[in-house]
Amino acid sequence: MNFTDKLIAQRYNQDRLILLPINPNSSFAYWEITDKTLEKFGIDPKNVQLSFKLFDAANHEIVEFSSSFATGDYYINHESDHKSLYVKLFLNLGGELECILCSNIIAALQSTPKSIRDDLIYTSALLGEK
Amino acid sequence: MIKGYWIPILHSHLPFVKHPRHEDFLEERWLFEAITECYIPLLQRLKKLEDENIEFALTVSVTPPLAEMLDDEHLMQKYGNYLQNLIELGKKELTRTKNSDSYNVAKFYLDFFTRTKEFFEGFLDKKILNGYRYFYDKNVLEIITCGATHGFLPLLSVNEQAVRAQIEVAVESHKKHFNKAPKGIWLPECAYYESLDAILKSCGIEFFILDAHGLLYATPAPKNGVFAPIITPNKVAVFARDNESSKQVWSSKDGYPGDFCYRDFYRDIGYDLDFEYIKDYINPDGIRIFTGFKYYKITGNSDYKEIYDPSVALQKTIEHAQNFHFNREIEINQVGSTMDRLPAIVSPYDAELFGHWWFEGPEFLYNIFKEIDKHKVIKSITPLQYLNIYPQNQEAVPHPSSWGDKGYFDVWLNNSNDWIYRHLHEMADTMCDYADRYFNANEHQTKVLNQMARELLLAQSSDWAFLMSTQTATEYSTARTKEHIYNFFKLADMLENNYFDEEFFAAIAKKNSIFDFLDFRVYSNH
Incomplete structure (x- = not known):
């Protein structure tokens, strides 16, 4: 088999919602909802409407977004004054939002003054520059 | 004092x-x-x-x-x-x-x-x-x-x-x-x-x-x-x-390495000399590469270069x-x-x-x-x-x-490399599951499980995400990540469905041979 021809799965058939921190103002969520789960709620897997809400440690809703993909990802922009964050995934069932998945809880990253970073070059050209 | x-x-x-x-x-x-x-x-x-x-x-x-x-x-x-x-x-x-x-x-x-x-x-x-x-x-x-x-x-x-x-x-x-x-x-x-x-x-x-x-x-x-x-x-x-x-x-503006007396990194005979002369010392595919023979000093901020004096x-x-x-x-x-x-x-x-x-x-x-x-x-x-x-x-x-x-995680999680995490997390969860389920694996299963652990560890290398991010060796880093994901799940499939692809296993075991001491049970909660 050719080195560059490896075929990998696009889905794992597992319900999953993961939240990852990027920086104090941005986090990344990815998810997969299986056809089986969607069918359980009487939803056509080809016609999906998902709603997401980002919460902080005190369960305050911070931001919401939506997707029409059962497998997808999203970059969430938010303010930096939260201690921890998590996401909930909802299905729209006849106008009512039904929470079907909750993500892991992440410790939110805290802001530092920009001046602490400078123009250093850190890495060798062996693998490119940071 | x-x-x-x-x-x-x-x-x-x-x-x-x-x-x-x-x-x-x-x-x-x-x-x-x-x-x-x-x-x-x-x-x-x-x-x-x-x-x-x-x-x-x-x-x-x-x-x-x-x-x-x-x-x-x-x-x-x-x-x-x-x-x-x-x-x-x-x-x-x-x-x-x-x-x-x-x-x-x-x-x-x-x-x-x-x-x-x-x-x-x-x-x-x-x-x-x-x-x-x-x-x-x-x-x-x-x-x-x-x-x-x-x-x-x-x-x-x-x-x-x-x-x-x-x-x-x-x-x-x-x-x-x-x-x-x-x-x-x-x-x-x-x-x-x-x-x-x-x-x-x-x-x-x-x-x-x-x-x-x-x-x-x-x-x-x-x-x-x-x-x-x-x-x-x-x-x-x-x-x-x-x-x-x-x-x-290391300041890119006024750090020591930028002194004009020091050797210029970029001018290299791998790129400078006639192909016929240098072809045996560059990549066999004909791709020009750095050979390490660099004859010029930094000299100044222009393309004009003078001979290096060690x-x-x-x-x-x-x-x-x-x-x-x-x-x-x-x-x-x-x-x-x-x-x-x-x-x-x-x-x-x-x-x-x-x-x-x-x-x-x-x-x-x-x-x-x-x-x-x-x-x-x-x-x-x-x-x-x-x-x-x-x-x-x-x-x-x-x-x-x-x-x-x-200063945070942007380099390792952005549009260029975010696709890898879905796979890395699934692999880690699968590995932990298998480590518990096959804790008392026989010798043959152990061999397969240990190679799964190697493939997981190799896929996790931050270098691949970094290289995708900097668009350096992108093709290679993407291929490497996919290769380890593929190998991991093929090994899991062999284990689950009770078959053994000897040729496949021999090839990846020789190539991805890191950590000969590795015991997959490092992923177990037992």
Whole structure:
């Protein structure tokens, strides 16, 4: 088999919602909802409407977004004054939002003054520059 | 009188790259170039310091994948050929440059590569790690570990066992290669997340290093800034980078390596000379590459370049070492007066910068140690030595951070590489599940499960995400990630469906042969 021809799965058939921190103002969520789960709620897997809400440690809703993909990802922009964050995934069932998945809880990253970073070059050209 | 301490730390790392089916593989050259221009020149300077009775102390991380490659018979045999090829080209260059301004530089390179070969075959006995072990055992070099495959731990921590395995396997690898457990760790990309210290502590790690903001924004704020370590709630010491000393060496604007006397990195005969002349010394596919023969100095900010003069460049490293020492003394005088102890200036750098990018870097390091030894105002020590002098340190919680661009996790999670995490997390969960389910696996199943663990660890290497992000070797890093994902799930399928693809297994076991000691049960909760 050719080195560059490896075929990998696009889905794992597992319900999953993961939240990852990027920086104090941005986090990344990815998810997969299986056809089986969607069918359980009487939803056509080809016609999906998902709603997401980002919460902080005190369960305050911070931001919401939506997707029409059962497998997808999203970059969430938010303010930096939260201690921890998590996401909930909802299905729209006849106008009512039904929470079907909750993500892991992440410790939110805290802001530092920009001046602490400078123009250093850190890495060798062996693998490119940071 | 000693007024303060300098803690130089070099992070030596390359991802595990081994392609036994190819005689000459482009990405394997990362290792060969680093050995020739960085690791051997550093070890040569340490030997010289020892021979001259100059006191020094240096901390170096030798990451597990690097140690595994440096200990790999196949790769070391290829390295011997690589070096021989350079010497052959060096001889050819003497003929080509005869009667030209470049002749003396050509002579310099032939001598450089010949001495490298002598050191490799003599003092090192063809094993680079022999050199590291030699100085480690003499307590002048503190070798620390890293993540098993340099996994970016904050983004793997969705599965805590995945992080624990990165550390536990790293400790085992260190014991295998250096005959003792590591006391310190260079966290991959200096990336820290809340509570990581608990895992480090349970694995016997006593200290780690962060970028400056990782410590300056600790809670509560450290009273000595970056000039003394803090201790985490789980009792692991944290040292942090001093911006000033880093900036002097590596500022892209006015750092030492940009001095016009130093060797220009980009002008290389691999690109400059006729294809017919150079074709046997570049990639077999005809792709032009750096050969290491670079005849020009930086000269200035334009494309105009003058011939490199190694003796002038070496003299410049003495001046820069003197300047570095002078400025550290000022820094120590300034901060020392406000502290209840002698300050420590921590200077962490990529080891591969010294020699590869900055060709004269190893000589600069040698000259700094000479300066320090001469003046006896600053003392070079290791983090552990500092902790022995000052065992009591302020307790604080480090600030989650990394040493990448913008200081957080952006480099390893962005549009170019976000697709990998879905797979890495699924693999880690599957591995943990299998480690429990097959805890009492038979010999044959164990072989498959151990290779699954290798594929998972190799996929987790932060280098792949980094290379995708910087758009350097993107095709290779993407292919490598996909390859390990594919291999992992094919092995899982073999196990679940009770079949064995012998040809497939033999090929990947030979290629992805990292960590022969690996036991998949490192992922088990039993």
